[in-house]
Amino acid sequence: MRKLQPVPATAHDKRKVFVHQELQRCSHVFLREDAVKRPLQQPYTGPYEVLERRENNVKIDVNGKAVLVHLDRLKPAFLAQDVAEPQPPQTVPFSASRASREDKRSTRPPIRFRDYIPH
Secondary structure, three states: OOOOOOOOOOOOOOOOOOOOHHHHOOOEEEEEOOOOOOOOOOOEEEEEEEEEEOOOEEEEEEOOEEEEEEHHHEEEOOOOOOOOOOOOOOOOOOOHHHHHHHHHOOOOOOOOOOOOOOO
């Protein structure tokens, strides 16, 4: 019993959190809401603009207010750089060759089968 030594305690508070590498460069982020969610409620809100970066925190613009958020609650938002305006659908002009093909198609009347049972 005298030779027994105490075992060092485990460090439960030293967990590593996954932080996406793009968080250092992205201009917008999604914010994870840490609350009890109703069914079909989205876990992330945003995208929010990044105002300032620190070592473990990021200051983002949430509804006009600057909010300081820890990196483990953020996910980078990949947005399209150039959002093109929707183009009106292009109409294809009606061609005579198309009309002549449609006229040449033969249509057959549907075949009707009778319930015929020989006696």
